[in-house]
Amino acid sequence: MPREHLLKIGVSGIRGVVGDFLTPGLACAFAQAFGTYVGAGRVVVGRDTRSSGEMLYHAVACGLLAAGCEVVDVGILPTPTIQIYVGATRARGGIAITASHNPPEYNALKLFNSEGLFFNSYERGELLDLYHQSEFRRATNEEIRRATSDYASASRLHIERVLRHVDAQRIRRRGFRVALDAVNGAGSVMTVGFLRDTMHCDLHAISVDPTKPFPRIAEPRPDTLGDLSELVRSCGAEVGFAQDPDGDRLAVADETGRVLDNDDVLALAVDAALRRLPGDVVVNLTTSSVIDEVAAAHGRRVYRTPVGEANVVEMMQAVKAVIGGEGSNGGIIFPAVHLCRDSYTGMAFLLERMAETGESMSALAARLPRFYRKLGKVAYEHGRLGTLMQALEESFPGVETDRSDGLKLILPGAWIHVRASNTEPLLRMAVEARSEGEVDDLYARVLRLFG
Amino acid sequence: MISPFAANSLRISHVGLRGVVGSGLTASHVLDFAAAFGTFLEPGGAVVIGRDPRASGVMIREGLLAGLLACGQDVIDLGIAPTPVIQHSIRRRHAAGGVSIGASHNSAEWNALKFFGREGTYLSTAQAGELLDIYHLKKFAFVDWTRMGHATLETGAIERYLDDLAAHYDFPALRKFRVLVDCCNGTSSLILRRANQRFGTEFILINEKIEGVSFAHEPSTTRDAVALQLAPLMKPLGADAGFLFDVDSDRVALAAEDGTPVSEEMVLPLLADYLLPRAPAKLIIANISSTALLEDIASRHGGKVLRVPVGRQAAIDALSTYRPEQVALAGEGTGAVMMPQFRFVYDGIASMLAVLSMLHESGRTLSEVLDSYPKYSLLKGQIPLVTQRIPALLMDLRERYSDGRVSVLDGLRVDWPGRWFHVRVSQTEPIVRVICEQRGDPPRELFEALLEEVRSFA
Numbered sequence: 001m002p003r004e005h006l007l008k009i010g011v012s013g014i015r016g017v018v019g020d021f022l023t024p025g026l027a028c029a030f031a032q033a034f035g036t037y038v039g040a041g042r043v044v045v046g047r048d049t050r051s052s053g054e055m056l057y058h059a060v061a062c063g064l065l066a067a068g069c070e071v072v073d074v075g076i077l078p079t080p081t082i083q084i085y086v087g088a089t090r091a092r093g094g095i096a097i098t099a100s101h102n103p104p105e106y107n108a109l110k111l112f113n114s115e116g117l118f119f120n121s122y123e124r125g126e127l128l129d130l131y132h133q134s135e136f137r138r139a140t141n142e143e144i145r146r147a148t149s150d151y152a153s154a155s156r157l158h159i160e161r162v163l164r165h166v167d168a169q170r171i172r173r174r175g176f177r178v179a180l181d182a183v184n185g186a187g188s189v190m191t192v193g194f195l196r197d198t199m200h201c202d203l204h205a206i207s208v209d210p211t212k213p214f215p216r217i218a219e220p221r222p223d224t225l226g227d228l229s230e231l232v233r234s235c236g237a238e239v240g241f242a243q244d245p246d247g248d249r250l251a252v253a254d255e256t257g258r259v260l261d262n263d264d265v266l267a268l269a270v271d272a273a274l275r276r277l278p279g280d281v282v283v284n285l286t287t288s289s290v291i292d293e294v295a296a297a298h299g300r301r302v303y304r305t306p307v308g309e310a311n312v313v314e315m316m317q318a319v320k321a322v323i324g325g326e327g328s329n330g331g332i333i334f335p336a337v338h339l340c341r342d343s344y345t346g347m348a349f350l351l352e353r354m355a356e357t358g359e360s361m362s363a364l365a366a367r368l369p370r371f372y373r374k375l376g377k378v379a380y381e382h383g384r385l386g387t388l389m390q391a392l393e394e395s396f397p398g399v400e401t402d403r404s405d406g407l408k409l410i411l412p413g414a415w416i417h418v419r420a421s422n423t424e425p426l427l428r429m430a431v432e433a434r435s436e437g438e439v440d441d442l443y444a445r446v447l448r449l450f451g
Numbered sequence: 452m453i454s455p456f457a458a459n460s461l462r463i464s465h466v467g468l469r470g471v472v473g474s475g476l477t478a479s480h481v482l483d484f485a486a487a488f489g490t491f492l493e494p495g496g497a498v499v500i501g502r503d504p505r506a507s508g509v510m511i512r513e514g515l516l517a518g519l520l521a522c523g524q525d526v527i528d529l530g531i532a533p534t535p536v537i538q539h540s541i542r543r544r545h546a547a548g549g550v551s552i553g554a555s556h557n558s559a560e561w562n563a564l565k566f567f568g569r570e571g572t573y574l575s576t577a578q579a580g581e582l583l584d585i586y587h588l589k590k591f592a593f594v595d596w597t598r599m600g601h602a603t604l605e606t607g608a609i610e611r612y613l614d615d616l617a618a619h620y621d622f623p624a625l626r627k628f629r630v631l632v633d634c635c636n637g638t639s640s641l642i643l644r645r646a647n648q649r650f651g652t653e654f655i656l657i658n659e660k661i662e663g664v665s666f667a668h669e670p671s672t673t674r675d676a677v678a679l680q681l682a683p684l685m686k687p688l689g690a691d692a693g694f695l696f697d698v699d700s701d702r703v704a705l706a707a708e709d710g711t712p713v714s715e716e717m718v719l720p721l722l723a724d725y726l727l728p729r730a731p732a733k734l735i736i737a738n739i740s741s742t743a744l745l746e747d748i749a750s751r752h753g754g755k756v757l758r759v760p761v762g763r764q765a766a767i768d769a770l771s772t773y774r775p776e777q778v779a780l781a782g783e784g785t786g787a788v789m790m791p792q793f794r795f796v797y798d799g800i801a802s803m804l805a806v807l808s809m810l811h812e813s814g815r816t817l818s819e820v821l822d823s824y825p826k827y828s829l830l831k832g833q834i835p836l837v838t839q840r841i842p843a844l845l846m847d848l849r850e851r852y853s854d855g856r857v858s859v860l861d862g863l864r865v866d867w868p869g870r871w872f873h874v875r876v877s878q879t880e881p882i883v884r885v886i887c888e889q890r891g892d893p894p895r896e897l898f899e900a901l902l903e904e905v906r907s908f909a
Binding site (some may be wrong): 019028029050051052054059063066104105138139140142144145146 | 471472473474477478479481482483485486505506507509510511513514516517518520521559560561562591593594595596597599600601602663664
């Protein structure tokens with residue numbers, strides 16, 4: 001019987017169901033801890049379109065002001081845009097109020113350092129300790145600073161950064177017909193401007209009203225994007241894009257309306273990045289081997305990390321990677337724009353590849369090495385995890401393993417990755433191989449062990 | 452200057468919460484109190500909020516918004532606005548209630564929240580008790596994501612408030628007065644600057660710049676504060692009357708045209724003298740610490756004074772036992788006065804306009820009016836408090852002065868013909884207050900004896 005995780009306070013911040021669980025008091029205290037940690041200076045606060053965002057903005061602003069910080073409200077913006085603005089304006093830090101792809105009843109605080117990056121794991125631990133100790137800086141009347149707003153410059157800044165790395169003229173000349181589903185999220189306004197006004201696309205958009213609730217499951221996956229597929233077919237678009245509520249994740253549909261596997265989208269972005277810049281690639285353990293083949297074609301290496309954007313980002317910094325991401329969730333990280341998941345870089349890369357090659361989206365995807373994947377999850381009882389993992393390892397004797405996040409078994413031309421979810425008492429299973437038959441066979445073997 | 456009590460400055464009571472920001476009053480107090488108020492209010496109608504210019508008001512506003520929106524309350528934010536304007540807007544917008552952020556007559560490092568119900572009235576003791584219970588229980592009625600509240604900004608509140616004042620006072624007639632006003636860097640300048648533009652009045656404003664961190668002087672409405680800057684400028688500028696407001700404009704003090712700083716005690720008698728002949732109501736509600744001149748003036752006009760304990764809450768509770776049309780005036784000797792025309796809210800601006808109307812209608816100067824009253828001399832003092840000895844002190848005084856008429860309504864008051872004293876514990880500071888008044892010259896001997904007595908218990 002899975003327990004509901006209504007509130008989670010941990011090293012990645014604070015996340016929960018707004019109302020009785022994620023309360024204004026908790027958000028305020030967390031922001032005050034954050035303000036104490038980064039020091040009395042400017043802190044940027046932005047949010048996605050969730051109905052609780054306005055309330056949480058005020059709670060966060062209260063906590064930051066109480067800690068002596070100056071608050072810069074950037075309003076409703078995609079998370080990558082907020083991160084870029086934090087870094088560019090030399091703020092002490094930033095807070096994005098968004099639960100990303102989670103359902104609308106959730107909200108969360110994402111915390112950034114002065115460069116607009118996630119804190120590293122050590123800093124995150126320190127901040128959490130500070131929160132628990134409740135010994136926050138409390139500014140006096142003389143020390144309390146103001147709250148200002150800047151709603152205009154962040155999106156301009158972000159788009160300028162992206163344009164430095166693509167040939168916008170080439171994209172504009174093509175006048176692509178593009179479909180968009182922005183889930184009524186933070187990208188609703190900015191993405192329309194980006195595709196229509198900056199990239200001169202013939203844009204057909206749905207769900208671009210930031211005042212309305214999410215019309216579909218917030219996570220952009222092949223099984224949640226029926227409306228986008230339909231739109232692509234009805235308007236004859238050459239490509240369709242879908243974002244999550246905070247505009248960091250990207251999903252892509254080809255001209256037939258088929259939604260691409262997110263690992264393939266990442267692979268296309270990796271290919272585009274490695275054509276531009278020399279350097280290595282970082283992805284998480286669950287990302288497809290298609291990345292390794294694309295990187296190998298450019299003579300580049302792939303580093304693997306535990307699942308989680310912060311882990312990927314930390315490794316990318318350490319190895320000075322030029323591109324990275326997490327396949328399964330549609331995150332493309334291109335540090336030359338900013339070290340964060342950025343759907344705008346992804347859209348620009350794909351449009352440019354289409355313009356450059358003159359090929360359709362489906363043709364570009366078909367050129368990728370073909371892998372077959374199967375993902376699933378199964379509930380488990382606490383205390384049985386070790387037994388299950390051992391049984392798995394023993395049934396594949398002698399294969400290479402990676403235990404940095406659960407257990408990954410690396411077989412010739414295939415792999416199996418099983419890890420416990422951080423948020424639910426579930427085992428997440430991923431199996432990949434070169435043939436459909438082999439995937440089905442391996443997946444069935446895992447299921448038999450765990451079922 | 453932060454008092455030695457600043458570290459323990461937080462005070463949560465029936466009149467709201469109050470403290471030195473940072474050391475006493477914190478973000479988490481504000482959020483919890485806002486959530487308690489959001490839980491307390493009946494659904495339907497928004498909540499009007501506004502603040503005085505203290506820098507900490509920005510932080511408190513955010514916390515207040517978060518707590519109210521989380522309870523599903525919509526908020527109308529007036530920004531920096533005088534407390535009487537906030538109360539007026541609650542009525543005008545048919546709001547469910549309102550909150551004023553501001554520490555009124557306290558120095559800049561303090562801040563406070565005052566809560567109002569429908570019609571902009573103060574909460575009754577029963578309502579305030581319920582609010583406090585919710586605050587202490589911390590069982591807040593947070594709503595889910597589909598019912599979150601939203602905030603809007605409103606900028607026209609002062610204009611609509613002036614409309615209302617113009618319906619009660621003859622602004623064109625008041626144009627002839629040259630009026631000097633010490634705004635003490637507070638919100639009164641927002642109203643009076645606009646009144647000059649709109650009605651052609653001549654309010655000459657000093658310390659009119661809105662300030663968040665340091666005020667030109669302590670913002671208390673006392674004779675001493677009037678004497679600092681306002682009174683010395685009266686004659687040089689040829690002003691007909693002078694007024695000093697606290698930061699949120701609910702209290703007022705006076706200077707006469709000859710440069711005399713007037714005791715804050717005189718606001719209530721002046722307004723009584725003006726209103727009693729004009730109102731059908733003959734009752735004045737005042738606390739037992741304010742001047743006996745009030746009884747003299749009331750009897751001139753066939754009126755009566757009801758004495759109540761010190762503090763706003765006692766006046767509110769007494770008011771609630773009468774029909775509104777029975778009461779001509781209610782207030783305190785601190786320059787905080789409520790009038791029925793303004794639904795019984797403390798309003799320094801309306802009080803000022805009533806005094807000016809009186810001068811206009813009588814054709815006399817302020818000092819002529821004041822000189823026509825019997826002379827009383829009031830002495831006020833304070834001694835640090837040792838709480839556990841208070842009952843013994845009061846009992847001792849009561850026995851010592853048993854030849855007078857004794858009242859134990861609030862501490863101890865003893866009256867003799869033409870003379871009285873009052874000893875009580877302050878509601879806002881850890882001190883014992885001693886007040887002594889006498890017709891004619893100051894009652895120095897009695898005052899010194901009382902101070903000595905109180906000190907012996909400290």
